[in-house]
Amino acid sequence: GLALFFFRKENKGLILASLGLGLSIQFEFVLLYLIFILVTLIIFLKHYIPKPKTGLYLFSFFGLLLTVSTFIISELKFNMRSATILLSIISNLNSNGLTFGNIVGNVFLISNRLIYDNFISFGSFPTFLLIVLLAFFLMYLRNNDIRPKLVFLFVWFLGGWIPYLGNKSLTPLYYYNVGASASFLIFSSFLIQKIWAKTKLTGLGFLIIIFISNIMLITKFNPGGPINTINVQSGMLLSDEKKAIDYIYREAKGVPFAINSLSMPLNVNTTWSYLFEWYGGKKYRYLPVWGGDAAMGYPGNLQIQVSRSNLPKMQFLIIEPSRGIRAPLIDKFMDNEAYFSDVVSEEQFGQLVVQSRRGRDT
Structure with a gap:
């Protein structure tokens, strides 16, 4: 929705984004962090926001309000229970012994896992590919034509880290950042398309590696049912x-x-x-x-x-x-x-x- 609004100037994009934000919060209150993504994108891409239309913004706001109305009513009824829990988690980050090293480790863990689960699951290649992707990102970031879209994808991806900054589990669940992987996949598709345009053989090679890696993961994990990073309870076949x-x-x-x-x-x-x-x-x-x-x-x-x-x-x-x-x-x-x-x-x-x-x- 926001991509339509920022880059195609389509009013329906803002409405879709508002409805999506409200429904996301309804499904999982931790997804309140999506508000941070929205605000950050507005700050960095303010020059791409279409000229204000009062009716559009009001309609979008009331769409958001409608989709979260039952959540708000429940919060009021139960003395702001979810909000209290969320604030408690945030306030206890320092008291739980969280260090800068922990945060960096969590960011690396989540990013590396996205590569392992989507692209390449062989040995230490996920880490290597993460470095390569970062290098390509910085290289293309110098291109003024695509820089705003890369910033959009990066902020989207960055938002997926937020719920895990204070993580202490070796197998953090996917619940809160599964959407962030979409931005990662879009950027990777962009790179493969660029490689394909230069040399189809190399592009085909990348696609074959991704295909083989995913087949290997399917044959490895499917017999055991849902994997434990997606479903708390595995083994229910x-x-x-x-x-x-x-x-x-x-x-x-x-x-x-x-x-x-x-x-x-x-x-x-x-x-x-x-x-x-x-x-x-x-x-x-x-x-x-x-x-x-x-x-x-x-x-x-x-x-x-x-x-x-x-x-x-x-x-x-x-x-x-x-x-x-x-x-x-x-x-x-x-x-x-x-x-x-x-x-x-x-x-x-x-x-x-x-x-x-x-x-x-x-």
């Missing part, structure tokens, strides 16, 4: 989930049973409710009850029975990969299960663990 459900029904032998799950997010039963309805119910012609807590706002269609004394004696506990769940919560959950039921047997399917349990008399 449909094939393993179906095996777990088949095992549960075989063990149940047609007898009514209850299920519960140590899930991520905790106590959200939507996934297993859907799987039992879609797969288990159709194949075995009956459904279990959900024998445990179920988070409000995430309804499944399985009958929920919180009272343990009313559950069938045959019970099953599904333990999902627990990355992202704090250890005290896991311990509390398992202690609660141990209080009401005993483990009869246990089977593992990929990274899923299924415990067959027998309810205690209460």
Whole structure:
């Protein structure tokens, strides 16, 4: 949207950008950093802003306000919870021992990862390519004709670093800068086009390397499901989930049973409710009850029975990969299960663990 507005002088670009900003904030409040990108672009590219039209700016502002209105209402209702958390994170950066070296390391980590995941994943080549791309960027930056567009791409890319400046994880999630990779891809496409214009053979060579690298990453990571830099919870494969459900029904032998799950997010039963309805119910012609807590706002269609004394004696506990769940919560959950039921047997399917349990008399 902003590219249309700055470089093609199309009014709809500003409207699209405003709507996109509002929806982004709705989806993930950390994307408030996009406001920084917007302000920075306005400062550096102010000469490319079309002549002000009051109606356009008002329309864009109200479009932004409309798309974030429910977010604002929620913030007011819950005492500015998200804003408080965000300010706390920012204010604690120094107290968490963050140094300039950490910041530089994080910038390098995020930039290097974008190259590894999109272009070349062989050995130390991502680092080498990062240096080469930076050199080309500085070289083309001297060209007055394309300098504004390069500045636009760089600020866009730079914005993707912001959420990670205080990062201390070895595998920071993609959530907050996945959009920044688009600017990186656009600049790389620009370079390949320039190379292709000079020598098609070299340009074709680059494309083949990128293709091979991506195929290698696909064959490496796809068998394990979502990679852990994109999804907190890896290892949740449909094939393993179906095996777990088949095992549960075989063990149940047609007898009514209850299920519960140590899930991520905790106590959200939507996934297993859907799987039992879609797969288990159709194949075995009956459904279990959900024998445990179920988070409000995430309804499944399985009958929920919180009272343990009313559950069938045959019970099953599904333990999902627990990355992202704090250890005290896991311990509390398992202690609660141990209080009401005993483990009869246990089977593992990929990274899923299924415990067959027998309810205690209460």
